[in-house]
Amino acid sequence: MDILVCIKQVPETSKVEVDPVTGVLKRDGVDSKMNPYDLYALETALRIREKVGGTVKVISMGPPQASEVIKEAYMMGADEGVLLSDRKFAGADVLATSYTISQGVRQMGNIDLILCGKQTTDGDTAQVGPEMAEYLGMPHIANVIKIEAIKASSMVVEMDMPNTIELAEIKFPCLLTVEKDIYQPRLPSYKKKLETKDREVKVLSFKDFEDQNEKRYGLNGSPTQVERIFPPAVNTDKEIWNGSGAELAERLTAKLKELKFA
Amino acid sequence: MGRLVVNQDKVNAANIDELVKICPFGAIENNGGKIEVNAACKMCKLCVKKGPTGVMEFVEEEVEEIDKSAWNGVAVYVDHVDGDIHPVTFELIGKARELADKVKHPVYAVFVGHNIADKAKEMLHYGVDEVFVYDHEELKDFRIEPYTAALEAFINKVKPSTLLVGATTIGRSLAPRIAARFKTGLTADCTVLDMKDNTDLVQIRPAFGGNIMAQIINPNNRPQLATVRYKVMNAPARMAVAAGKITVCEMAADKLISAINVLKVTEKEVEASISDAEVIVAVGRGIKSEKDLAMVKELADLIGAQLAVTRPLIEAGWADAKRQIGLSGRTVKPKLIITCGISGAVQFTAGMNNSDCIVAINQDSRASIFNVAHYGIVGDLYEVLPRLISNIKEGKAIA
Ligand SMILES: Cc1cc2nc3c(=O)[nH]c(=O)nc-3n(C[C@H](O)[C@H](O)[C@H](O)COP(=O)(O)OP(=O)(O)OC[C@H]3O[C@@H](n4cnc5c(N)ncnc54)[C@H](O)[C@@H]3O)c2cc1C
Ligand SMILES: Nc1ncnc2c1ncn2[C@@H]1O[C@H](COP(=O)(O)O)[C@@H](O)[C@H]1O
Numbered sequence: 001m002d003i004l005v006c007i008k009q010v011p012e013t014s015k016v017e018v019d020p021v022t023g024v025l026k027r028d029g030v031d032s033k034m035n036p037y038d039l040y041a042l043e044t045a046l047r048i049r050e051k052v053g054g055t056v057k058v059i060s061m062g063p064p065q066a067s068e069v070i071k072e073a074y075m076m077g078a079d080e081g082v083l084l085s086d087r088k089f090a091g092a093d094v095l096a097t098s099y100t101i102s103q104g105v106r107q108m109g110n111i112d113l114i115l116c117g118k119q120t121t122d123g124d125t126a127q128v129g130p131e132m133a134e135y136l137g138m139p140h141i142a143n144v145i146k147i148e149a150i151k152a153s154s155m156v157v158e159m160d161m162p163n164t165i166e167l168a169e170i171k172f173p174c175l176l177t178v179e180k181d182i183y184q185p186r187l188p189s190y191k192k193k194l195e196t197k198d199r200e201v202k203v204l205s206f207k208d209f210e211d212q213n214e215k216r217y218g219l220n221g222s223p224t225q226v227e228r229i230f231p232p233a234v235n236t237d238k239e240i241w242n243g244s245g246a247e248l249a250e251r252l253t254a255k256l257k258e259l260k261f262a
Numbered sequence: 263m264g265r266l267v268v269n270q271d272k273v274n275a276a277n278i279d280e281l282v283k284i285c286p287f288g289a290i291e292n293n294g295g296k297i298e299v300n301a302a303c304k305m306c307k308l309c310v311k312k313g314p315t316g317v318m319e320f321v322e323e324e325v326e327e328i329d330k331s332a333w334n335g336v337a338v339y340v341d342h343v344d345g346d347i348h349p350v351t352f353e354l355i356g357k358a359r360e361l362a363d364k365v366k367h368p369v370y371a372v373f374v375g376h377n378i379a380d381k382a383k384e385m386l387h388y389g390v391d392e393v394f395v396y397d398h399e400e401l402k403d404f405r406i407e408p409y410t411a412a413l414e415a416f417i418n419k420v421k422p423s424t425l426l427v428g429a430t431t432i433g434r435s436l437a438p439r440i441a442a443r444f445k446t447g448l449t450a451d452c453t454v455l456d457m458k459d460n461t462d463l464v465q466i467r468p469a470f471g472g473n474i475m476a477q478i479i480n481p482n483n484r485p486q487l488a489t490v491r492y493k494v495m496n497a498p499a500r501m502a503v504a505a506g507k508i509t510v511c512e513m514a515a516d517k518l519i520s521a522i523n524v525l526k527v528t529e530k531e532v533e534a535s536i537s538d539a540e541v542i543v544a545v546g547r548g549i550k551s552e553k554d555l556a557m558v559k560e561l562a563d564l565i566g567a568q569l570a571v572t573r574p575l576i577e578a579g580w581a582d583a584k585r586q587i588g589l590s591g592r593t594v595k596p597k598l599i600i601t602c603g604i605s606g607a608v609q610f611t612a613g614m615n616n617s618d619c620i621v622a623i624n625q626d627s628r629a630s631i632f633n634v635a636h637y638g639i640v641g642d643l644y645e646v647l648p649r650l651i652s653n654i655k656e657g658k659a660i661a
Contacts, residue, residue: 063300098438098442141406162343166524171522220265232630235615235633239638242641250653251639
């Protein structure tokens, strides 16, 4: 079975803050890592390969340095990786991102199953997977918590709903987004690191795609526009209490009584 | 639409580092004295606004404008499992009415399922002008292809300007699919929605993985799609009399085919969820060890509260993921929430800042949690909580 996992490089720290006075973004450190939720998708792919054989490929869209996450995927056991990178992809919102990745997927040969993480820690929309499935014309199931069975032309999975768990069979080719905890992700192996040291990361750019309409990529292919960014609102109707631990506890006790919570 | 242009002649040794630093996404690179913008660019245009004057320029490109007047109405997707309507639906109808009134549009609900005719009537008690019902046996369970097809049929028939979808398991799966089908924008997990006179939906959400809010619009595509989480908006009161009408729509058989077959649906054990709690005690990284959670739990039990936590505690394995408040956890709206040792990152506060009364205990007077708190207690939780607990136990109250 040929499996493709979508992985993204995200900033290590979530500490992007706006200076409330100047409105300028403050950034400390740009260390990056693989989106933690994508580790579960990759682990799921590796487990399926162990069971039924096949290949595990990974794909990522991002700046040139995002090839690091593909290397990381090699260290966990992925066979092949592609990075989609081009200035023309800059400024992409969900629609343009999923379209770009779907164009990349079309260059990757036969794929039976695409796995995505539940969401990213920077974009945090959980939308890229389902939008890609639409562009690739395949069915998808989101929030998969368990792989029950892999059959010749379909698989059986459990999907997590708020009050129920649904067991569903889905035909290949299809796309799944997997929940955290579906499997415990393995650590990158040193042995694999040595083995895959020279394995190439194939880079595809706009010129390699079928659709050569620039208007569908990057900012031009993004219907949403960020009009402004600003720090969150401050609640002005408030009291600040200072004092010793004992004083504060007394005041809080009294307040809770007053509000009838204690 | 448009693109960034670098005026390399204005780049010099004095301003190049400043420019590189201004980009929060590391998208601006210094390539031997020349500026290069890489694929990490999010087009936030900060480099244009805050960077050295004239270096970065944003050039608008001519685009054909769509006819917005051809799109009319604010629609709400009725989120349900087997006819059991999710309460986020009513919250969205309340919001839809508010938005629609600003531009004199009607409010629609679109209800997709099987044997739902009776349930559809219920929508008419919440201020919906028209409910469009797609009722087929194949639509009994949520399966992505026929559900998307139903929404596609609805959009083509009605041409709503805006479609609001609850950010539930189903909504988060369905809305992106529709957005891609109509090649339109979708903004996830909006916390504030407003309507411009020109029917552009103003969507505000925490963004860029940091303490920032982004205002997003979808200026040249329709329908405009947004998801909103449960408990972010307010549900209107149910009206005794029903108003509005129900329209049953047909779908072609070939639109109902799916490659998915739901084999079994198992009810989960119902447990008290923090989403429905009236009182919550939330704890964050200010707590030093897992065993200290017992102290917080004791306070929670004493005041009849549910215990909730921030994401780092989930990552440390100290609590069940169901107890996480925030953007990637649950949204809560209790009468009282006491946060202990929580810094107040926007991803956390986005999940709780609609609470009626917020009490925050943090020893750092500059912690951003104090921006949202009604009562900000600057102190050490290890000093305040034990005394608070014993005070409550003794039934003591000093005014
Ligand atoms: C895309 C994305 C989604 C996210 N989603 C969520 C989410 O859903 N929920 C969530 O919670 N986080 C989420 N986060 C993480 C979030 O940004 C913060 O990192 C997190 O909320 C911080 O948790 P905290 O306040 O417990 O820890 P910290 O930020 O470390 O704060 C600890 C606080 O405790 C105080 N403190 C320490 N000791 C004491 C003491 N003895 N007495 C009193 N105060 C003390 C400190 O002053 C400090 O303010 C998300 C991040 C990203 C990037
Ligand atoms: N730039 C990207 N490259 C590869 N995969 C991505 C990218 N962005 C998102 N994904 C995939 O889509 C999932 C959901 O992302 P998001 O919609 O950003 O929350 C992620 O867990 C990834 O599997």
